[in-house]
Each structure stands twice: as structure tokens, then as C-alpha cells.
Amino acid sequence: MFYTNVTRIKDFFIHGFPGLPPDYYGPVSVLLFVLYLAIAVGNILILVVVKCERFLHKPTYLIFCHLALTDLAFGTVTLPKIISKYWFNDSIISFYGCFVQMYFVHSLGAVHSFILMVMALDRFIAICAPLRYAVLFTNTTVSVLCGISWIMPMSWMVGIVLDALNLPFCDSNIILQCYCDHMSITVLACANVQALWLAAFGLAMFSLLLPLCFIIFSYFVIIVVVARISTSEGRTKTLSTCTPQLLITLLYYMPRCFMYMANILGFTFSLPVRVVVIMVYSISPAAVNPIIYCFKTNDIKENLKKTFFIRKINICAAPE
Template structure:
């Protein structure tokens, strides 16, 4: 598993969760498989539900669909290999396969951030310019903005991968993580790792902080507009339309900001804690988001209530 000659490294080994006893592999595999199914079922349900109900073909729900796609894509890129490791003891990933996985991990993360920015723009226009909302923020506008959110990160993510490929790799080929990402891969380089990591960190901060700045600014202006409303009922009703977006944004950004700030102030985590934290904040929102869409969004909740009521009526009629 260790090589001294840089030309001999043909593959990497995914370490997974460091220090985990083999007796817990079965339990972990079951948990990961349940997580995989929960993410797949929840997000596919949202996609199919919105597509099948024409009344939900609105900007807000189209944005939810794009977010569901990013959650599904991230799951497809990271979880199958991790499940294979603990189920079949298959820890090997090819040299270029690791770089491909790294590209999609960071590409999907950046895309998700920019789509969250589009979602903030949706709420900003809906609340601050309600009379012009239907004219300014159409389905076509959302499709274009979300399309840009998917296409824009490709250029610098390709550059990120090509820059990392210039590193000579030697000694260890063990990825101390559950998947290949920029930091865990570039630390294995023999030289120039600092320069490559600085570039990667800069691009990560751009992908994270530029959307976050816009999101914070948007919701700050929204809060000011809400506080200026004359009635408390109007304020609560308006804020309720932002609840799903705020919860989804909070789940995505807060853990990431905490980890980055902890590193900046010099607080370090052990490898085991760091990996668990990263897995929690990268996978759990994909499970929770569909629940938020269903329980905190009025139109989807109303459609679900109608379906359940119709089924209850049919069931009671058949029982008679």
C-alpha cells in the first residue's frame, strides 16, 4: 500500500472511517445503505411529484428540483464506493478514477451553492417586489439561472483537477477519507502541495462565500422589508414562505462555515472526527431536504393532504 517511486502509483486506497473495528462493518454498511435509499427515494419523490403536478411548475419548485438533482448526484458519486468498501472490502480506486470523483465532489458542491443563491433571489424578488415577481422570475428565468449554476463551476473545477494532476505522488497512496477530495488527495503529493492547496482553497472559498454573501444580503433585506409590514399576521405569513429556503440554506452552510472557521482559528480535529463531521454535513441535508419540501412548503403539503384524504375515503368506501 506504500510506494516510494512516483511512477508506480496506479491506484489509491479509500481508508473510510479510521479506527473502525471490523465487527462494526456490517452495521455501518446497513446504515450507509439505508442512507443511500433514503436520499434516493426522498429526492426522486420530489422530482417525480413536481413533474407530475402541473400546478407545481413554478420557479420555487423548479429550484427545489435542481437542489434534489445535486443531492442525488453527490450521493451517486460518494456512497456506492464507500458501501462497496465495507460490504465487499473493495477499498481500491484507480488513480484517474480518484481525480474524476474529486472533480464531481467539488463540482456538485459548487453547483449546489449557486442554486441556493438562485433560491435566495427567488424569495428576494417575491417579497421585495411582489407585483413584478411573475414578470421578473419566470420558469424560463429559473431554468437559465440554474443552468448557469451547473455550467459555470465546470471551468474552474477542470482547472482544479488539472492543477492537482501536475503533482508528483509518492510514498503513501492512502486516501484518509470516505471519498477523494482535493485536500486529502493533494497532501499525498511529494512537492508543490502547498501551492496547489492554496489554489484549491481559494476556489472553494469563492464557490462557498460568494453565494453565501449574496444569500445573507438577500435575507437581510427581506427581514428589513418584513419588519416594515404593518401587521404581525402579514409578517408571519411572509416569513413562513421563506422557512423552507432558510432551513435548507442553514443545513448546507452552517456546518461548513463552522469547520472552516475552526481551521482558521487553529482548532484542529482528529482524522476520525473530521471525516464523521464531513460525512454528516454532506449527506444528512440530502435526507432532510425532501422532508422540508413536503412539510414546510404549502403547495406540496396541500397536494399530499388531498392525496391521502382521497385514499382514506376510497379505503373506507371499499371497507363498507
């Protein structure tokens, strides 16, 4: 255990997964490294495919790009440090580095949530007002809405971080988590942080519940509209256009809502279980989302098939 008696500590120590035996450090570091490669390769692939193919320059795919960018950034912010801990036994993160990581962890999570709301708006207009979709939801509209989704959380998180940065720290400097987040940092302060916790909690609920309420409302209206379609084939075809968006949304919100509901109902998890659950629901969507984009979106799937098929033909036809 590392402790400090000074009021301004120089470093934090990332604890990682509590109770993990040293014999498992190697396999865990390899698993996390493979996961990071999957996140990097998958999301960069989506960005490159959409960027290079002009027929994919549509609102839906631009939203996918923003989601892929948040997933890539979140994985890059959180995973390298915890990989370094288990691979090189490097648990130290600088004082200011920890606050920078906290800033991006929370701001990127909020950005992702608001972009999911933009994605729900895309499907809402496409299904409920299809004849006006091309006018109401242009690439410019998407860029503006996604830009606001980036700017708002990244602006208010500056205040939250500055307030936490001014707290005195005079006891333990161990982060009981795999990365620096608001709770794991402020709980180490030797000061009353109730007001800061309430402000951070309020903003977290705003960035989680406002998009979630709109998403639930929009899909409720979509279901009502689809139910009025006369043919089952038409209903199936219309709902299939929502499949990628719905899967991505459920993957992001369901684990978080489960954790919040469990806390409200009085269910408690041990620290090791809580750290693992938070790590899984924070990181796994970033690795799974590119798979959903590729296999549940016909335009991207067909483009990838065509690209690899042509490349395969060229390789086979190349002279020896």
C-alpha cells in the same frame, strides 16, 4: 498500510472512518445504505412530484428540483464506494476513478451553493417586489440562472482536476477520507502543491462566500421589509414563505462555516472526528432536504396528501 514506489500509482485505497473496529463494519455499511436509500427515494420523489404536477411548475419549485438533483448526484457519487468498503471489504478505487469522484464532489458542492443563492434571489424578489415578481422571475429566468450555477463550477473544476492529475505520486496511496477530495489526493503527491492548494482554496471560498454574502444581504433586506408590515399576521405569513429556503440554507452553510471558523481560531480536531464531521455535514442535508420540501412547503405537502388519500380510497374501494 499500502505504499507504492512507482511514480504513477494504479489505485487508491479508501481508508474510511479512522479507528473504526471491524465489528462495526456491518452496522456502519447498513446505516450508510439506509441513508443512501433515503437520499435516493426522497429526492427522486421531489423530482417526480414537481414534474408530474403542472401547478408546481413555478420558479420556487424548479429551484427545489435543481437542489434535489445536486443532492441525489452527490449521494450517488460518494456513498456507494464507502458502502462497498464496509459491506464487501472493497477499499480499492482506481486512479482515474478517484479523480472523477473528486471532480463531482467539489463541483456539485459549488453548484449547490450557487443554487442556494438563486433561491435567496427568488425570496428577495417575491417579498421586496411582489407586484413585479411574475415578470422578473419566470421559469425561463430560473432555468438560465440555475444553468449558469451548474456550468461555472463544472467548468473551472476541470482545470483543478487536470492540475492535480499531472502531479507525481510516489508514496502512500491511502485516501484518509470516506471519498476522494482535493486535499486527500494532493497531500499524497511528492511535489510542491502549495500553488495548487491556493488556487483550489480560492475557488472554494469564492463558491462558498459569494453566495453566502448575497444570501445574508437578501435576508437582511427581507427582514427589514417584513418588519414594516403593519399586522403581525401579515409578518408571520410572509416570513413563513421563507421557512423552507432558510432551513435548507442553514443546514448547508452552518456546519461549513463552523469548521472554517474553528480552523481560523486555532481549534483542531483529531482525524477520526474530522472525517465524521465532514461526512455528516456533506451527506445529511441530502437526506433531510426532501423532508423540508414536503413538510414545510404547503403546495407539495397538500399534493402528497391528496395523492396518497385518493390512492388509499381507491384501494379500499377496490372489489375483492
